[in-house]
Amino acid sequence: MAQMNFGGVMENVVTREEFPLEKAREVLKDETIAVIGYGVQGPGQSLNLRDNGFNVIVGQRKGGKTWEKAVADGWVPGETLFDIDEACQRGTIIQYLLSDAAQIEVWPTVKKNLTPGKALYFSHGFGITYKERTGIIPPADVDVILVAPKGSGTSLRTMFLEGRGLNSSYAIFQDATGRAYDRVIALGIGVGSGYLFETTFKREVYSDLTGERGSLMGAIQGLLLAQYETLRENGHTPSEAFNETVEELTQSLMPLFAKNGMDWMYANCSTTAQRGALDWMGPFHDAIKPVMQQLYESVKTGNEAQISIDSNSQPDYREKLNEELRQLRESEMWQTAVTVRKLRPENN
Numbered sequence: 447m448a449q450m451n452f453g454g455v456m457e458n459v460v461t462r463e464e465f466p467l468e469k470a471r472e473v474l475k476d477e478t479i480a481v482i483g484y485g486v487q488g489p490g491q492s493l494n495l496r497d498n499g500f501n502v503i504v505g506q507r508k509g510g511k512t513w514e515k516a517v518a519d520g521w522v523p524g525e526t527l528f529d530i531d532e533a534c535q536r537g538t539i540i541q542y543l544l545s546d547a548a549q550i551e552v553w554p555t556v557k558k559n560l561t562p563g564k565a566l567y568f569s570h571g572f573g574i575t576y577k578e579r580t581g582i583i584p585p586a587d588v589d590v591i592l593v594a595p596k597g598s599g600t601s602l603r604t605m606f607l608e609g610r611g612l613n614s615s616y617a618i619f620q621d622a623t624g625r626a627y628d629r630v631i632a633l634g635i636g637v638g639s640g641y642l643f644e645t646t647f648k649r650e651v652y653s654d655l656t657g658e659r660g661s662l663m664g665a666i667q668g669l670l671l672a673q674y675e676t677l678r679e680n681g682h683t684p685s686e687a688f689n690e691t692v693e694e695l696t697q698s699l700m701p702l703f704a705k706n707g708m709d710w711m712y713a714n715c716s717t718t719a720q721r722g723a724l725d726w727m728g729p730f731h732d733a734i735k736p737v738m739q740q741l742y743e744s745v746k747t748g749n750e751a752q753i754s755i756d757s758n759s760q761p762d763y764r765e766k767l768n769e770e771l772r773q774l775r776e777s778e779m780w781q782t783a784v785t786v787r788k789l790r791p792e793n794n
């Protein structure tokens with residue numbers, strides 16, 4: 447493990463140079479890795495593991511499109527593709543990659559197959575951190591570990607195929623065998639991570655729930671809409687409001703911001719933009735910080751987890767969700783987006 451300096455703070459990270467693929471293969475040479483679930487993370491992680499030369503099987507409920515997708519990806523029923531129960535029986539490492547709600551439902555099947563010395567692996571700290579609410583309480587004689595790729599399973603796969611790697615966090619909740627560290631790092635390298643940084647199940651889920659509700663999705667939609675509405679209320683056309691709010695951000699600024707950082711953006715824009723951005727970043731920060739703190743509290747108390755568990759278990763969950771998504775899709779801002787995208791030269 448290497449110590450790296452992140453803006454003045456030292457952290458433990460593991461790189462592929464330090465823990466090469468050959469070492470990962472050696473650590474896991476006697477293991478059968480059962481990847482349970484073939485949604486988004488399932489395909490990315492299982493295919494990368496397979497291509498990296500590990501002994502992998504997939505566990506997926508039969509009879510649906512997802513089973514067919516696994517077959518189409520080369521998993522062979524009865525050889526490398528099984529129903530969930532059988533895959534859990536065969537696996538010495540169970541990678542639990544169902545949706546968070548399904549993990550609660552299917553837990554009794556997984557639990558009965560967790561014989562001593564096996565490892566239970568997650569890609570999210572949700573089930574374990576909120577175990578009193580989810581009922582996911584593993585036996586004491588198995589390892590409980592986590593590798594959480596910081597991005598979609600689709601990106602994990604495409605970046606692997608491009609010879610790149612998505613960074614992941616890793617954590618150990620329970621080390622029953624004394625091999626949890628080697629197992630978790632070997633799996634992290636095997637699924638195609640770039641570098642691995644250390645976390646705990648709790649910190650992983652707190653930061654993940656805050657991020658998706660905050661700057662990654664919830665807050666950004668709130669921010670963009672507030673600006674779009676203000677421009678529209680003051681007589682600006684949809685085209686102008688959208689271009690100044692979203693299009694310029696995603697098409698022109700984001701790639702530069704991703705490559706060089708926001709500090710570079712501030713140093714490399716017009717003096718007018720620079721003065722205004724420096725003056726207004728403070729008021730925006732001060733207005734948003736209390737909402738962010740409120741959000742973090744709601745995550746920490748388990749309130750956000752409970753809302754998610756309760757809403758997922760309602761019989762009309764899908765219909766209500768679809769209605770909310772329809773309203774967002776049909777809003778003026780995102781309908782304007784459809785037209786603006788069509789007008790992009792590359793789409794003409």
Ligand SMILES: NC(=O)c1ccc[n+]([C@@H]2O[C@H](COP(=O)([O-])OP(=O)(O)OC[C@H]3O[C@@H](n4cnc5c(N)ncnc54)[C@H](OP(=O)(O)O)[C@@H]3O)[C@@H](O)[C@H]2O)c1
Nearest residue numbers: 483484485486487488510512543544545548569570598599
């Ligand atoms: N999405 C991401 O890229 C991402 C990123 C980082 C971490 N994670 C974490 O990775 C884990 C997996 O997430 P995901 O997004 O890949 O999951 P997902 O796509 O939502 O999972 C769908 C899988 O769960 C199965 N499933 C759903 N309900 C089921 C039930 N009642 N019984 C049995 N199987 C059921 C589905 O089978 P059917 O198709 O047959 O319903 C499918 O195999 C989660 O812990 C998530 O937080 C996800």
